[in-house]
Amino acid sequence: SYELTQPPSVSVSPGQTARITCSGDKLGDKYVCWYQQKPGQSPVVVIYQDTKRPSGIPERISGSNSGNTATLTISGTQAMDEADYYCQAWDSSTVVFGGGTNLTVL
């Protein structure tokens, strides 16, 4: 079965750039989306189709996907960005999530 791998945790200082990776075999051939989940809340999509932002998501959140790695980039990281982030892709007709990355803003 298809697998997506994320680092368990990423730490960043306020105002700096956070990068969260998601790796999978030939992931660049698939569309990747990213969800943000804060404690006690349901996930919210922040990036879809690799690079697109839903309305209401700030421009400082961006995505890319090439080769075997997709990357979620958060520029000018703020305390409000502290959350768990999950990548997601489709493998045929089934859905695969990465294991999740806890972003800490120190």
Add this chain to the structure above:
Amino acid sequence: EVQLVESGGGLVQPGGSLRLSCAASGFTFTSYWMSWVRQAPGKGLEWVANIKQDGSEKFYVDSVKGRFTISRDNAKNSLFLQMDSLRAEDTALYYCARIDSSGYYFDYWGQGALVTVSS
């Protein structure tokens, strides 16, 4: 406003059954694939099942095949998950989620229904 409201969660013994429901409102239910996604306590997201707009196609994660059944009632704008032969590892918060019309991501999620499998 799109709303997805799950119900039917609870405590069940191993080997037992439970039926989750999801009431959808604020959009044309018949136009969307729907899904169930679960999250075990303190763990990550795990996709469980998808169902096509008319219910003609259904897909499941391997770990629930033969035990769980996804269904929908388009006349009542409702999604269901029948869970049989429940195991301790099925303990999780179960989210109802809508698949965006492009077919690539979940654009709306419910608040979840907690299922606890324990003796």
